[in-house]
Amino acid sequence: MIPKLLLFVGLCAIAGATAQPADRQLAFAEDLYANGEDVFALLEFKRFVFHNPSHAQTPLALHRLSRLYVSTTGNLTAAQETSAALIAKYPRSPLVPEARAFVEFLEVNSDFDGRPMQLWLKAENLEKQKRFDAAVAILDRIVERFPQARLADDALYRIGTIQHERLGKTAEARATFARLAQDYPQSEWLVRAEFQAASALGSVKGSEPEAAVALRRFAAKHPKDPLAKEALVKAAALERAGFVIKRQFDAKFVRKYAVRRGGQAGQQYAVDIQIAAGLSQREVQATLEDALVKESAKRAKPQDNVRVQGYFNYPITRAGAATWTPGKVPIYRVEKRKTKHLLLDLGLDILNQP
Structure with missing residues (x-):
């Protein structure tokens, strides 16, 4: 961390004497953001917006800032004001719908002083960096510390999804989805969790027939759900694969x-x-x-x-x-x-x- 801090301070000193081109400033901020250096990224995005209010990518910088205010400092007011500035000053930006959705997200999930939301956004950033184990650990903190938070069931569902789709931990994923149904019986994620659990079973060697049955049962139980069709397709594929003998000997x-x-x-x-x-x-x-x-x-x-x-x-x-x-x-x-x-x-x- 100290070498990065020295590098950052050095770059700021250079920038004070000779202003960097706008594109280079933004690229530097984006690189910090992509590598999880959120505090430094926040400062760089702020500097970019201050020096380049008319740049084509200023709405993007504002959008990044609004999320970083929450994930780094938990400052919900600054995040709302930043998103509001994006919407008001750049009404034609394609990022306006995302900014509006984020403002709504802030309003809905600001319980417990926004601490669960801060953890959620940190986990989201870790996922983007493909640090999936770290993301699961952060999401688990939401469930364990704030079980009554509005984002608690979302976090549990997300944990199961990462375990299944990213980490290949099928047994753990199925246990997580089962816990979701038990602890949050009114969760909006229950149907998707049921589908994910059946799909995860298909990844277990020798359980393909059971997974096919579970997927067909899901489709019959939720015929109007968009996932019903996908469940039938997956079931058919598992059945076809299960009816073929894979040779073991030369x-x-x-x-x-x-x-x-x-x-x-x-x-x-x-x-x-x-x-x-x-x-x-x-x-x-x-x-x-x-x-x-x-x-x-x-x-x-x-x-x-x-x-x-x-x-x-x-x-x-x-x-x-x-x-x-x-x-x-x-x-x-x-x-x-x-x-x-x-x-x-x-x-x-x-x-x-x-």
Whole structure:
């Protein structure tokens, strides 16, 4: 912090002797703002506005100032006056709607002397800097210190969203959304939190079918909500992905096999195959997988399970089995064999050859 302060003081001294071009002044202020040096950024934006009242980017500088007054000093009056100046002096600026919205935001969320709002804006700045863990920590302070604040439920929802979308902390995100429903049952964010929780479940390996069901349940529960359509699209994508077997073994290990029997048994398609004796464990697994992938196309319904039972000598000596439930990773099991069984299978394998 001290080196930055010395640099700032030095630049101010230089600026006192030789005025910087307006664009360079603004660029410097923007750089400070983007890097989280909010106090210095506030001073630089003020200096820019004072020296350049007619510059095309002065409305932007005022807009930055109004937010920085709150996040750095908690000065709500200065923030309101700055936004009011932007609206009054630059009525044609495209930033006027944002300035009006910010004034309304200040008026609505000024409870607890504006301290929750100050934390909210700090967290917002941290998000823009991609410092997501730090943003979550600041938002959590709102929830813990000011649970009755108007922004408390907003902060909790934002925490869950960051955990899900930015940090990939699916379990924590789902817990946060559940807490929102429990602690703030009247929150305007409940519907979105329900959608986010279902979407987050889709990120958990092996939970795709459950997530698809949750998303379809959401769409049925909230058919008129704009998120209902997105929920159905996500559910369909998860279902499609869940009905495809992802290979785990290299195809070069696949060996020839013969399908001895196959058919539907309830909600499972069962197949028996015979493979050559003397294969390695990896070759058995790869061959079972190949049969699993190819034979799964014959099941009655996409959601049906598939089982492949492998034999060295059908139907006497089992080689192993592969089972697959749509939406989950296939399970492979190879039988352990004793030497005497291996010799017997090799002998029978030779006798069975044409």
